[in-house]
Amino acid sequence: MGEGVRILSKRDLKKFRFSSHLGNLTLAIAVSSLVVIATAVFVFYRFVVPNQVQQFATDRATTIALSAQYWVVLKDSNAEELKSFESFLLLKENLLIREQTLDELEQSMDDMDSELNLQPIFKHGDFARRFEQALENNLGHEVQILQDEETRLWVQIPFEQSEPITVAFYVGSPPVQTLYWGLVFLIGGVIVVLIATVYTFRRISRPLTRVVKAAESFRGLSGFTPLPEQGAYEMVSLAKSFNKMAEEITTLIENRIAISAGLSHDLKTPLTRMRLALELLPEDIDPKFKQKFEDNIDRMTTLITDAALFAKGQTEPDQKVNPKNLISSTVRSIDENIQIEWQGKLPTSVQLAPSALDRCVTNLVQNARLHATGVRLKVRATANELYVHVVDEGPGIPPEDRQRVLQPYVRLDKSRSTKTGGSGLGLAVVVQLCLFHQWKFELHTSESGGTDAVLTIEINKILQS
Structure with missing residues (x-):
């Protein structure tokens, strides 16, 4: 994967939110809250509830044992x-005592045509x-x-x-409501802390997100x-520091543009005079x-024009254009023999900067x-992006x-020949325009080992005609 100009997308902003210190802090608090809740629930049901049930069963067994023993004593002494x-x-403890075994009790209920189904x-x-x-x-x-x-328990006590007696009682609920x-309250408190943390994170991250978006959209113009x-x-x-920095950078770039425009104008004037003087030379001058x-004058004019364009660096408003017609006319104006391969269904009209x-x-x-x-073009369209490949051999x-x-004024050809080295501003201008219009430019290796220069344009709004 080649390196190139990358613009921060909405997906990157989302990654930024979750990979930031605030995001990590919120995630840590959320995980800690879940661990606290899970631990509390485990301890409660693993240790607290069984202990309460055991205590409740022991107290109930003690009450029934003492009541049964006292009932036996009173039975023979005081009716x-x-x-x-x-x-x-019966009223206070919800206990019912009968001087019968469980079998006798079921039989007596059957004799009374009342069913007592014990199981x-x-x-x-x-x-x-x-x-x-207990x-x-x-x-x-x-x-x-x-x-x-009726979920009553019937206990036969010998x-x-x-003689054995039978005690019936409703179990009731162990006193664990408190x-x-x-x-x-513990779980609610943890949830409140978690909600407050998320709210605080959003309050803090929202201004930071605005700063990120402003920094991403700032182009120094x-x-x-x-x-x-x-x-x-x-x-x-x-915000004050960022605004001050943006103002200073904007002023610096505007001064650079003014100086470059002035120099371009001042240099083009003598070049125009030299071209006019060249046309007025006598016919007996050596044509070579x-x-x-004349080639040197053209070369100087190209260098001045490219330098002025690079220094100017201004954005261009998007317009409704046909990308296929625009690319075709641009390529044909350079060389009509260059082949263009179209892939995918290209929209007939899109919003982009044509110049x-x-x-x-x-x-x-x-x-x-x-x-x-072996220069050729391959243009591929998807639902949201337009890819322009300039491939050579x-x-x-x-x-x-x-x-x-x-980078500006960097030429890999060390000979610096005007025929092979170029001015060193061609790719720099492409990079700068991509930066201004939030496009992406990358250099790859083609199938033949040459260069595959890829220009990616994100089409936010496709207008089908």
Whole structure:
């Protein structure tokens, strides 16, 4: 891939946002927030909730064991107090005690035409296992636990000196709501911090993006819109510094243009007089001497014109043109024998700078004809871009010299011959015009080993006629 002029695109701006320090900071905070939330949820469900369930099961088992033991004591001693105790357990602890085994209880319900479908526990499996273990630890022997359709647990508790009894109760929920609210507040706080960070990042990155766009669009010419000097102190200082720099560069370039225009005008005047004097020379002057003198005048005129064009460096407003007709007429004006290969469906009308495109194609074709043979063009169109390839069969440009040859007054031909070396401004003018019009220019190696000069024009708005 050859090196060339690259213009910052919207895609590059997006990459800039995500590869900046602010973007990395926001990404780090976002990842850290997700890690905090994931860790909190894992710790909560892995350690906090099981501990709360265990504590709840232990407390419930202790209450039922003590209640059952006290109920057995009251059963044989005080019937009225037993009745009051059963009412208290039903109202306050939601416990129902029966002096029956589970089988007897199911049978009695069947005799009463009331169905009690007891089955192994399934909904409260984890709690029931913890509860069963805690209850057996309190009583010192095994118990049997079943569940009915209303998700009540029925526990058969045997006693050594008494008949077994059955206790029914609703499990309820472990007291973890406060912890759930704490987890919710933690997650909410992390989300708020993340949102505030993203908002702050956008507030900071927006002015920086404006600076990037302004720097990308600034060409050192008049018409530059200064950045608004508002916002935070740092942004105001940055905008003031950028505006001052842009103003100084614009003034410097305008002075250079004025000086170059004056020099061009002053130098062309004596050249015109020399050309007039050459035409008035007597007929007996040596024709070879006269032709050589005329070639030197033409050469000086070309150098002055190219230098003035390079120094002027002004942009040109886009116009509605037919790219195929423009390129064809430009090439035909140089050499009618140059072949042009058209690829893709070229739009009949596009918005671009016609004089700039004409100058770029002219310089590339003339440069190729000056240094190589077999010059041809290949024009390829896509949905959004127009590619103009100027291909030759010459010796090519070494990769290490491709960037240097784009600079002003640089000629790879060290002989500096006017026939082979050129002025050294042809490619520099192309680069400058591409920079002004946000085109792209690159040098590659052709299939034959020569040079493939590629001019890429991004067509933002294609006007089909």
